[in-house]
Amino acid sequence: MKSVFRSVIYTKLSFPIRPLNPNPHRAAPLALLPWRAAGGLSTLSSMASDVSGSNAPSSPTAAALEKQFEVFRHQLDGSGGLRERIRGVASEIESVTRIIQSSLLLIHQSRPIPEVVEKAKGQIPVLRELYSKLAEIIQEYPGQYYRYHGDWRTETQTVVSLLAFMHYLETESLLLHAEAEEKLGLNPVEFGLDVEDYLVGICFMSNDLPRYVVNQVTAGDYDCPRKVLKFLTDLHAAFRMLNLRNDFLRKKFDGMKYDLRRVEEVYYDVKIRGLAAKENSGGDQGDEQPSS
């Protein structure tokens, strides 16, 4: 069945200009379909005549019905097969994210950042490979990106959160959308990174920051809270400007507020004990204002 289906696809792709087509189904003109001749639906046509009690061959109408459902059958099988291929790749992506997560966990044990990140970065080429596979599959079905989007969306959000966390560790700044696409080898013209997936991924990354700050302070890095707080404050303020109508994204963003508060509390603890002061000479003084 798969090979039959592929031939349909090739047939389709040989059509001249159909750039924006949202509906792939017209791509299988009945005349070209090899299985048409198979007569596999003789059951159906005989059924059609049962009720009327006649034994004559089925009417043109019955034949058209039969033809249409035969086409649908192949399309649904094809679409089901496609879904399985997508899910296969998505599940490989998920495996890689688990490996990256394992590597990054070491950061909470205060291992040196370069060492930890280096190891995690080793998986990025694997991710690129997998996304390129995914893009290839999706490009066989022009205009269907959002039809199957749900099948790789969760994994991609996790990928973004991990890349953004690594990026923060290395640069103390936010991984931008374009940078994430670049790291994954995504080409926005062919197969891009959905903006809402990017934003959800960033929220997920934010959820890891309070834990990171707590463990860094435990390990004696008293300047970490200030830096993370600055980063998270800016990020939170930037999100605040967005009019989030997507319920899932809005909920994830609401969680960022708690991350922010937690980091503020850690910074507070460090400050009130006079620990921050040692590391933080000069920079903070501007904050201190006389209480009114």
Place this chain on the structure above:
Amino acid sequence: MKSVFRSVIYTKLSFPIRPLNPNPHRAAPLALLPWRAAGGLSTLSSMASDVSGSNAPSSPTAAALEKQFEVFRHQLDGSGGLRERIRGVASEIESVTRIIQSSLLLIHQSRPIPEVVEKAKGQIPVLRELYSKLAEIIQEYPGQYYRYHGDWRTETQTVVSLLAFMHYLETESLLLHAEAEEKLGLNPVEFGLDVEDYLVGICFMSNDLPRYVVNQVTAGDYDCPRKVLKFLTDLHAAFRMLNLRNDFLRKKFDGMKYDLRRVEEVYYDVKIRGLAAKENSGGDQGDEQPSS
């Protein structure tokens, strides 16, 4: 705000060849965006420098963050506005389906088919008009058909069920997918009828048949059950060939089995009372034609 967003779209459309782009977001290159110059996010950049206590102008990173979220803000507003436009049209489609349903209700009171259908058909041009509006909106966003599909899907399933019911009343045969597209003025290359929506619509139509049969028999048309049974038997057999992985569609199809049973029971009632035989002399022969 809307006008700003529209200008982005025009900008986008002027790009040379991006036929399959699944991701509209790359379409707003920062350099081209008119609002870039506005500096409206000076708050944000100043924020960025607050925690560090410096009064220096914001860093390149903060500026990039700011830029990115400003772009997102416009994109999300734009996508929200688009969704509102789509829902506006979908709600007009829904109003038209209510009018058609009201007209078709008369069939259950045994009004002559031509009279009933004629009135309902009067609304088809209105539907064409609305779908053409929808197609126009969607075509502004190449490759986004399935992104917003959920916003008109239910209404379209109802439309298919009504068209298919009218078609059955007139022809005693199934409205094919291509015929449905044609009636609605849909062009599969630009804005087609999703096959699963079509199939769900056909299941909905099937749900109306038992009631139709019951009321026809009540009104004295004893041949109706036989004809509907033949139609529904074929339709059910055709569906049976499909490997339905879509949960919603599978559930709707499961309902068709009950419609079939109910029509069988009515046919049985009519037969066992000798009512069918009297009427059913010759009228059927016309159904038997050689299959092409």
Place this chain on the structure above:
Amino acid sequence: MKSVFRSVIYTKLSFPIRPLNPNPHRAAPLALLPWRAAGGLSTLSSMASDVSGSNAPSSPTAAALEKQFEVFRHQLDGSGGLRERIRGVASEIESVTRIIQSSLLLIHQSRPIPEVVEKAKGQIPVLRELYSKLAEIIQEYPGQYYRYHGDWRTETQTVVSLLAFMHYLETESLLLHAEAEEKLGLNPVEFGLDVEDYLVGICFMSNDLPRYVVNQVTAGDYDCPRKVLKFLTDLHAAFRMLNLRNDFLRKKFDGMKYDLRRVEEVYYDVKIRGLAAKENSGGDQGDEQPSS
């Protein structure tokens, strides 16, 4: 406390012209409130000074806070007391509807309609009395009808369904909204019947009709299905024209479709057995059309 509250109310009612006031709370000008002098919040003012460590009397700000919450306390107690009064009446209405329902149950045992309805009608004056009580309570709080509406809404929907069922039994027609108001002694200017409550009540009545039809046929009244079907068909078609955005009402209306189908099936049973014919000479013949 209640007496204090009542005095506030009287004070309020003596205000000259405040016809549209949606907010009753301004009605308690601080200067007029007798409890102001009570000094009941001495706890509060002393608390206010605790933290600052001073023993001086509270500041004007603290006094204003205290005053405001004292007013709120009385308002909330008043509004709580009002709610209890409303619920008391609503619960009495509910008792009466149970009595009416008991009386009407006899109709399913084929007792003569006049006898059954006469008994049920005996409770209508009690209902009038209770609604007049309710109206009196609500009129003390101009513009608050919809604030407390939820507290009598369910009972009223049941009342409408019972009145409409009795009305159908007597007249074979729909109890109109204005007729329902009249029966209950409601004056739309002062305390009317909410249209959505009326419509929900009518849907509830429809739910009783299939059972009524079945029992009437059992008792040998073969013309009942035809008459109820006509009534329900018209009612259903009339509802169909409404654009129901109220989710609860829409759901109830969806149920009416099943009532209609059930009645159609009973009519079908009667017809196919030639039972209807006896009672129904001439009237039906017009329905019989040659099958096409």
Place this chain on the structure above:
Amino acid sequence: MKSVFRSVIYTKLSFPIRPLNPNPHRAAPLALLPWRAAGGLSTLSSMASDVSGSNAPSSPTAAALEKQFEVFRHQLDGSGGLRERIRGVASEIESVTRIIQSSLLLIHQSRPIPEVVEKAKGQIPVLRELYSKLAEIIQEYPGQYYRYHGDWRTETQTVVSLLAFMHYLETESLLLHAEAEEKLGLNPVEFGLDVEDYLVGICFMSNDLPRYVVNQVTAGDYDCPRKVLKFLTDLHAAFRMLNLRNDFLRKKFDGMKYDLRRVEEVYYDVKIRGLAAKENSGGDQGDEQPSS
């Protein structure tokens, strides 16, 4: 359709004295309705006669049914349109609150209060404008304030919380209900601020105080916890006097207890480290004034 609806409204408003009417529906006397003459429901009346098979003109009852539902249809459309207008304004209010929130976020980064509040206050005239729009819409429907209240309630609670936070920052005292109404240009006689919405808003404001205190201490303002604690203690005590039967409000108030505890802990941290004492020399005396 909208213009038709508006004309009904004007008709209604020209009625002499109906100040307290809780039920807007009587406001459309059939004789005055322009669409009455349209005969658009001829379908319905003909339907009514279908089942009985008669061709006579519809009965007076069927005509009354038709009339009533035609009126309902326009009323429901009108009420749906009204709801959309309200939601439109509520959504604009929500946008403004997001802008204010963004401005106020800077307070957590220890920016000078006057600067932060000044910017946020710039949005108050916009809010006044929007509430005046809302009031205008609601006043077209006397006595319906609480019917549509749910459509602007959440936004209003947020508005109150923001105004109260700004007010606290400026005055270290509670924004009173009457002051909130004044700031928003609300007139309790025409369109007031619901007391429970005000109280919920105050609870929301309380939720922001622990974070404010933490960040102020971090920035070196060691007197802030004492002042906020005094404020929150009084506020909590005042709420405690209320008999809260509204579940939502009660739950929000329960949250205030946690805010209070957190502020107490911060005050404790500051005190136990001897930080509070240094800053807290004389500044407090001004709080102690004779209570009026």
